[in-house]
Amino acid sequence: MRVINVAAAQMGAIQPDESREAVVERMVKLMRDADGADLIVYPELTLTTFFPRYFTDQQAEIDKWFETSMPNTVTEPLFAEARARNMAMSFGYAELTPEGRHFNTAILTDKVGNIVGKYRKVHLPGHAEVDDERTHQHLEKYYFEPGDLGFPVFRTMGGIFGMAICNDRRWPETYRVMGLQGVEMVLIGYNTPSVNSQRGAEGPKKRLFHSSLVVQSGAYQNSTWVVSVAKCGVEDGHPLIAGSLIANPDGEVVAVAVTEEDEIVQYPCDLDDTVFGKQTVFDFKRHRRTEHYGRIVSQTGVELPPE
Template sequence: MREIVIGGAQMGPIQKADTREEVVDRMIALLQQAKGAGCDLVVFPELCLTTFFPRWYMEDQAEVDQWFEREMPNAATAPLFAAAREAQIAISFGYAELTPEGRHFNTSILTDRDGNIVGKYRKTHLPGHSEFDHDRAFQHLEKRYFEPGDTGFQVWRNMDAIMGMCICNDRRWPETYRVMGLQGVELVMLGYNTPSVNSQDSVEGLEKRLYHSELSMTSAAYQNATWVVGVAKAGDEDGHPLMGGSMIVDPNGYVMARAETEGDELIVHACDMDACSFGKSTIFDFARHRRIEHYGLICSQTGVVLPD
């Protein structure tokens, strides 16, 4: 048995006025809970050092850049890395990355149990729009503030398992998981900041949004025989609600642990990486069953082309 005790560290709202240091203190508190629960790995949400700033329309690049991290770890996050290293707990968390070349990415990192960064992923499927949209109930300007990621969907050997990452909207695209599945992924970690309401469809309520989030993760876990750990930032951020629904899903698509609140909350499950083996060697034995000669459209076009 290759068991990894995983903690999903859901975070409650982060207000616009909250400092990085205040947020890191909360992350360390969750990490200490995880240590008490015997966790080997803790997964935090997308953009978990700040409020979800893409909801705010900004024209001044200096104002935008204040939400980005120029290095990792940095002065604000060093205590988190130190706490994780002392506890011998690997961590994964998301933040806004500003590279030395001036590029802007929505990024997640993965460490080993000694606090060394062993993996970095930059969000591929950016939702939303790039200019102010008067027809939306609120803005979702990820396409304005971020570039599409340039890392692709890599996997890493860490803690005797094959691990991959994706972020928020990536979870809705089956290609995300299949690319990692073709590399033998056994654990997909993803953080998200998902509004509780649809800015373009007010009829779609929280229940439906939570269902679609769960559907995307459970179906992907099953279809790729992998553990999926999805962790939210949730609650009311300056009048803008984010949904929770953090969960740990097993390789058969069953939810093993689920958050019950929209605040700071740790969910824990002992995940056996060997549980991936049956699905990968039977119904989802890709080498035996995939028929790539029929999949050409997936990589040859983006939008829909209707038949004549």
């Protein structure tokens, strides 16, 4: 048994004028609620409202949402609390590098507060220019550049951990690249609008179904735990789905959030539960046939067959 007691720290709405200090206080409170957890996982862009719904062409207005170092003055109390509690953690934030590059980033710390892993979101959804056809904007392709770190995995706490962010979870390539590195637990934060901006009839129920479906299949098909954590509630009039959950390596949901607010979803995850699937039906070495997968890497878009 290699049990990691995991707390998915769902967060309710963060309004545009809520300070990072106030958010960190909420995060610390959740840490206290997650008593006994080895690892606490917060959502994508945990420290602020989901700002890609707003457009600005003022660089200073853009950059105010970003962190230029981590940890920093504002997040130091969070790191201190984690260290004091001997709790590893993962959270997302907007990263501005010294070179002026903007990423949608997540980090993983060990139990003494050292950053042991960093991930930058690869699959940016939405659009790069204001689109008046939509009921609301989703300007991630404007605010961020695609991640440049691939899908790395990290050894810590006696296991192999990976991260993904929001829209990444819809892409089977995300889980597979980590599965091919033996990942045992994938940590995913998200901010997902409750309504499809291009198809209003696709409301929260279907959006939650999709969110769960892709996480469960990613878990099963790679025989890995997946921890999927929402920022939810209504931000500045814009509702986000909740539904934070933990999926086991069989693809089953073992724990799920019941509110649309700050809430801990906790489960003792035995990393050894990943072994059976990895050695049998998903023993990649025995069963994968890469000679037929070429298109997955050699082509980005669809190539239709001849008419």
